Amino acid sequence: MKVGGQHFRTIWLNPANEQVVQLIDQRFLPHRFVIEDVSTVAQMATAIREMHVRGAGLIGATAGYGMYLATIEAAGSPAVAGFDRHVTDAAAQLKATRPTAVNLAWAVERQLTSIAKGKSEVRAAQALDWRKTVQRKVALALATAKEIAAEDEEHCRMIGQHGLDLIEQVARRKNGKPVNVLTHCNAGWLAFVDYGSALAPVYAAHDRGLSVHVWVDETRPRSQGSKLTAWELGQHGVPHTIIADSAGGHLMQRGSVDLVIVGSDRTTCTGDVANKIGTYLKALAAQDNRIPFYVALPSSSFDWTIRDGSEIPIEERGAEEVKRADGWRDGQMLEVSVAPENSPAANYGFDVTPRRLVTGLITERGVCKADEKSILELFPEHAS
Amino acid sequence: MKVGGQHFRTIWLNPANEQVVQLIDQRFLPHRFVIEDVSTVAQMATAIREMHVRGAGLIGATAGYGMYLATIEAAGSPAVAGFDRHVTDAAAQLKATRPTAVNLAWAVERQLTSIAKGKSEVRAAQALDWRKTVQRKVALALATAKEIAAEDEEHCRMIGQHGLDLIEQVARRKNGKPVNVLTHCNAGWLAFVDYGSALAPVYAAHDRGLSVHVWVDETRPRSQGSKLTAWELGQHGVPHTIIADSAGGHLMQRGSVDLVIVGSDRTTCTGDVANKIGTYLKALAAQDNRIPFYVALPSSSFDWTIRDGSEIPIEERGAEEVKRADGWRDGQMLEVSVAPENSPAANYGFDVTPRRLVTGLITERGVCKADEKSILELFPEHAS
Numbered sequence: 001m002k003v004g005g006q007h008f009r010t011i012w013l014n015p016a017n018e019q020v021v022q023l024i025d026q027r028f029l030p031h032r033f034v035i036e037d038v039s040t041v042a043q044m045a046t047a048i049r050e051m052h053v054r055g056a057g058l059i060g061a062t063a064g065y066g067m068y069l070a071t072i073e074a075a076g077s078p079a080v081a082g083f084d085r086h087v088t089d090a091a092a093q094l095k096a097t098r099p100t101a102v103n104l105a106w107a108v109e110r111q112l113t114s115i116a117k118g119k120s121e122v123r124a125a126q127a128l129d130w131r132k133t134v135q136r137k138v139a140l141a142l143a144t145a146k147e148i149a150a151e152d153e154e155h156c157r158m159i160g161q162h163g164l165d166l167i168e169q170v171a172r173r174k175n176g177k178p179v180n181v182l183t184h185c186n187a188g189w190l191a192f193v194d195y196g197s198a199l200a201p202v203y204a205a206h207d208r209g210l211s212v213h214v215w216v217d218e219t220r221p222r223s224q225g226s227k228l229t230a231w232e233l234g235q236h237g238v239p240h241t242i243i244a245d246s247a248g249g250h251l252m253q254r255g256s257v258d259l260v261i262v263g264s265d266r267t268t269c270t271g272d273v274a275n276k277i278g279t280y281l282k283a284l285a286a287q288d289n290r291i292p293f294y295v296a297l298p299s300s301s302f303d304w305t306i307r308d309g310s311e312i313p314i315e316e317r318g319a320e321e322v323k324r325a326d327g328w329r330d331g332q333m334l335e336v337s338v339a340p341e342n343s344p345a346a347n348y349g350f351d352v353t354p355r356r357l358v359t360g361l362i363t364e365r366g367v368c369k370a371d372e373k374s375i376l377e378l379f380p381e382h383a384s
Numbered sequence: 385m386k387v388g389g390q391h392f393r394t395i396w397l398n399p400a401n402e403q404v405v406q407l408i409d410q411r412f413l414p415h416r417f418v419i420e421d422v423s424t425v426a427q428m429a430t431a432i433r434e435m436h437v438r439g440a441g442l443i444g445a446t447a448g449y450g451m452y453l454a455t456i457e458a459a460g461s462p463a464v465a466g467f468d469r470h471v472t473d474a475a476a477q478l479k480a481t482r483p484t485a486v487n488l489a490w491a492v493e494r495q496l497t498s499i500a501k502g503k504s505e506v507r508a509a510q511a512l513d514w515r516k517t518v519q520r521k522v523a524l525a526l527a528t529a530k531e532i533a534a535e536d537e538e539h540c541r542m543i544g545q546h547g548l549d550l551i552e553q554v555a556r557r558k559n560g561k562p563v564n565v566l567t568h569c570n571a572g573w574l575a576f577v578d579y580g581s582a583l584a585p586v587y588a589a590h591d592r593g594l595s596v597h598v599w600v601d602e603t604r605p606r607s608q609g610s611k612l613t614a615w616e617l618g619q620h621g622v623p624h625t626i627i628a629d630s631a632g633g634h635l636m637q638r639g640s641v642d643l644v645i646v647g648s649d650r651t652t653c654t655g656d657v658a659n660k661i662g663t664y665l666k667a668l669a670a671q672d673n674r675i676p677f678y679v680a681l682p683s684s685s686f687d688w689t690i691r692d693g694s695e696i697p698i699e700e701r702g703a704e705e706v707k708r709a710d711g712w713r714d715g716q717m718l719e720v721s722v723a724p725e726n727s728p729a730a731n732y733g734f735d736v737t738p739r740r741l742v743t744g745l746i747t748e749r750g751v752c753k754a755d756e757k758s759i760l761e762l763f764p765e766h767a768s
Binding site for chain 1: 414604605618625627629633660662664708718719721724728729730731
């Protein structure tokens with residue numbers, strides 16, 4: 001999507017030097033647009049752990065590129081054993097950065113499998129030059145990193161196309177008046193490689209020339225809505241308005257919301273949706289006002305092993321995030337205290353929206369109902 | 385209620401000099417406890433306009449004391465006509481500070497009626513000494529100011545007693561485990577002269593020795609929950625936990641909330657409740673999880689002229705409140721930016737919770753259902 005008129009992804013190879021990965025350091029958004037050069041696994045681990053990058057899809061892609069950097073580093077080893085040890089250590093280091101992120105472990109494992117292939121291929125050719133083996137492993141890691149990112153991008157693009165149909169239906173009914181979409185948190189391109197999940201249909205509609213306007217929940221305590229969603233919509237030229245997390249219900253009562261689209265951190269195979277804390281409240285308000293409530297997600301966000309949303313573990317984060325606000329002042333990021341020092345605070349990261357409140361799921365293969373039968377019709381390979 | 389172990393009200397006469405009003409300047413809470421001396425109408429108008437004081441009950445009481453200060457100032461006039469003109473001007477000045485606050489105009493009008501009595505009384509006695517008239521008017525204004533404040537306090541105390549019954553019922557069921565109350569915004573003693581509305585039952589239960597714990601919605605964008613409610617509960621020793629506004633639904637799903645009690649800025653005679661934006665979302669979640677949802681309000685917050693909540697005008701405040709966060713850092717209040725400079729924001733102050741979501745209303749005369757018949761049974765003088 002666009003930043004200042006130029007097309008960007010969240011992560012890419014430095015075109016002048018393919019041994020360097022570049023990514024948008026999201027910590028300074030919306031106040032500064034910072035591109036970070038990453039050339040070591042240690043730097044990449046820091047970028048994930050310290051949330052220079054975040055969001056399910058993007059974390060997976062970043063881990064993929066991190067493993068590619070691991071093979072470059074390992075190629076400096078004087079023997080194959082050293083190479084393998086370095087790659088294994090890097091895998092563990094990357095996995096440990098955000099232990100709850102499903103896509104992180106998945107991408108690292110996929111890379112390990114891919115890199116291992118280099119060995120067997122070269123063995124099969126009975127080539128004894130281990131330098132050739134290493135070259136092949138680096139090439140495979142690069143190809144896999146690109147593949148993970150490209151798949152993420154393509155899945156999000158397809159979510160956009162399927163969601164576009166839903167927005168077009170509303171647009172026809174509204175006769176040129178803007179279609180008002182409400183979203184929560186950031187499930188835009190900044191959370192993936194490009195396009196996003198919840199925002200992909202919005203970008204598709206906007207790029208198609210439809211009039212679309214987004215109500216952006218600020219999403220306390222980390223303000224991903226006002227800091228990231230508002231910024232990416234603004235840069236791409238999509239009309240939007242930031243609101244307090246409490247305002248969505250009132251807007252729905254007034255008829256100012258046509259549909260709700262949110263992302264998902266994890267969705268059960270039966271259609272219960274874990275997403276950023278507060279999603280459930282918006283789903284209740286949508287139901288109370290007969291407004292469609294859609295969840296957009298690539299299939300990598302389904303948890304095929306869990307049958308009930310109540311089984312999804314809910315991350316509790318540090319209380320300080322609730323008692324502080326991070327913002328920009330005089331050219332720097334500052335943290336201010338917004339609560340009594342001695343008052344405790346609780347900080348639940350996610351809630352679970354039961355399937356009965358979800359109108360439909362927008363996936364890369366199409367839109368389906370939030371129930372097991374409909375989900376498995378789209379993804380029959382997971383029926384077991 | 386208590387601050388640092390000492391009993392305070394939000395507004396009182398300086399015991400050493402009854403021509404000076406003292407109030408808690410709430411702008412610096414929770415970081416500094418500042419008492420302001422007010423001795424002129426101009427100062428009092430600033431205190432209301434700039435929100436040194438806020439909250440329906442407290443604004444009314446403050447306006448009452450402001451009119452008392454007006455009579456003291458007017459007593460310096462060389463003739464009765466000058467006195468009257470000064471009092472009329474002061475009334476207009478005070479009323480203009482927060483034009484939507486119902487209690488403000490009501491308190492000023494009550495004072496004008498009271499002060500006018502001074503004239504007729506003295507005329508009736510055929511006393512021609514206008515200084516006596518003026519003395520009588522000042523005395524009447526002082527008595528009325530005290531009366532308005534005392535009534536507010538007594539109504540809140542009674543709300544506490546009636547609400548206490550509801551908390552005791554839950555406490556019996558919970559066998560000594562804490563009763564968990566969720567509240568939104570600040571409807572505590574800081575919004576009234578003492579006790580508060582939504583928090584009055586909590587204080588009554590706590591003072592009775594019941595185990596009670598309050599989930600405090602931070603209440604963006606002005607953070608009255610984390611800044612005021614958490615502070616007053618902490619000072620009085622009531623266990624509490626601050627949460628993001630988005631968290632309440634999740635807590636209810638987990639069974640961590642026993643009842644919700646909120647205040648009201650205006651309630652129709654049919655039981656629809658206007659309160660701080662976000663109240664409606666908590667009412668929906670309470671209903672979805674079968675948790676009682678109570679609204680505590682003194683009868684002064686009923687609007688006897690409006691029959692449907694949709695007729696209540698909803699104040700839109702400045703967008704900057706949403707795009708900024710105000711907090712404490714290095715010994716001073718600082719404002720930081722939490723959104724892109726170019727993104728628009730909308731800032732609705734209130735929403736309307738329809739009566740069907742309200743379990744009951746807690747008033748100074750008792751608890752009733754949120755419907756016209758039940759409300760008028762408690763307040764038959766408004767049946768017309």
